[in-house]
Amino acid sequence: MSRDELDSGNVVVRIAYASVNYKDALTARGKAKIALKFPLVAGIDLAGKVEQSADPRFKSGDAVIVHSFGLGADHDGGYAEFGRFPADWVIPLPAGMSLFEASALGVAGHTAAHAIDLMELNGLAPAKGKVLVNGATGGVASIAIDILAGRGYHVVAMSGKAEQAEYLKGLGAKEVIGRNAIADAGRALENPLWAGALDSVGGAQMSWLARSMQRDGVIASFGNAAGAEFAGNVLPFILRGVRLLGVNVNNPIERMTMLWGRLAGDLKPGHLDRIARKIRFADLDQAFDELLAARVAGRQVVDFSLG
Ligand SMILES: NC(=O)c1ccc[n+]([C@@H]2O[C@H](COP(=O)([O-])OP(=O)(O)OC[C@H]3O[C@@H](n4cnc5c(N)ncnc54)[C@H](OP(=O)(O)O)[C@@H]3O)[C@@H](O)[C@H]2O)c1
Structure with missing residues (x-):
């Protein structure tokens, strides 16, 4: 897929990590009507760095989080090296949180x-x-x-x-x-x-x-x-x-930003290193099956630097 084929938006993000959620496994296995377009890049959350922005709120190199707003359902999501999103959906990575921690938390942490x-x-x-x-x-x-x-x-x-x-x-x-x-x-x-x-x-x-x-x-x-x-x-x-x-994760952006700030502060989990493990993009297929069979403990995070 070329970048031009990605869904529209004014911020292009180079995705570093994208986590594996129950909803992603349902999408991948067609077990619920989650994908609302086809083809679709699945993946309901991601963390990465801005590659290009036509919006003054973001500049190249900014660390960001994107989830909700139909990501991985009716808008191309996290399981790709790049994604393109409206700036109104993009959350700056809070101080005190790494990109890996943001993805280890992802929709689940939010x-x-x-x-x-x-x-x-x-x-x-x-x-x-x-x-x-x-x-x-x-x-x-x-x-x-x-x-x-x-x-x-x-x-x-x-x-x-x-x-x-x-x-x-x-x-x-x-x-x-x-x-x-x-x-x-x-x-x-x-x-x-x-x-x-x-x-x-x-x-x-x-x-x-x-x-x-x-x-x-x-x-x-x-x-x-x-x-x-x-x-x-x-x-x-x-x-x-x-x-x-x-509890529905699809909050207004102001509440999402507030909760991400708290996840870097008074709600910061102490054991993310035990909860989350990195997997390769090529491991995704197996990850979906294991999640649906309830064989996984904690979170799996695709690390695009692993190839
Ligand atoms: N409301 C929202 O906005 C929102 C956001 C995120 C997730 N969710 C939903 O929250 C749930 C958990 O999501 P997740 O990403 O944390 O999923 P997950 O990692 O797959 O966790 C689900 C856990 O539920 C237990 N489980 C699985 N099948 C079961 C069964 N048949 N009977 C009883 N327990 C079973 C298992 O835990 P044990 O083996 O330890 O019992 C499993 O690890 C899903 O239904 C997901 O769709 C909703």
Whole structure:
């Protein structure tokens, strides 16, 4: 593909890194209707340096991040050496963050930061009690565990991968429990266990979470790795005041910029080196299959300098 064939925009970026997200794997394998044009350069986030800019806000050599706005869906995304984007989508790399860290975080890090910010705005605080993170070895969940632990929360990681317990404890989880820990007794309410919960999974886990929240507990729902539907009843909401927050990464650019600044500051994860590993562009095909089979712990990042 020549640069002229890339989708339009006034900023050309030489892409250094692009991460592998669940959504990218779904796109690559045609498992959900994500690609809205064809051909499409997939990849929903990227980090790199401005090669050329017709917008005064950016100049050649500036380090930048691009994600959302239909990237990797209806606009050519990160899995290429170059991308062309409208300047209004481009976020300057915050001080204190490397390009690799930006990509290791990517959409997953932005989603985790958005969710945690919303939860704290809704009253979550370390003193309120334990926070459960399910799909714990996933990209968003791994970063969320790291950030929450760094902020002093007692994090309980729920995972289908018993062999990854040490990885999860290394990120700061105080307890690791298996997926089979969920009660399915058909009760309207379970014992109140969690002040907060981040749900990557949906389905039966989401149903159980809603029933297991403490008074005024806060759930952030951002994923559907096990399915989009969940069964529920209103008692957690009307008897315990449980708050169910929807999390969508497609924020206005001002909020995106604010959250990226926080990801370089008070929300900076302490263990990105354990969470993310570099892969070659040629490894992408295998990376998609492994992600969809839930065999990956953490994040995979395409490093274009590896060839
Ligand atoms: N709302 C938004 O804006 C937004 C943004 C980013 C991502 N997402 C969504 O968030 C979810 C996680 O994304 P991600 O990139 O972190 O994906 P990921 O790295 O593939 O993580 C998903 C994790 O969910 C668990 N899981 C997978 N299949 C499962 C199943 N059938 N039953 C129960 N658990 C299962 C696995 O963790 P364990 O093996 O440890 O249990 C897996 O590692 C996806 O649904 C994605 O589409 C939404």
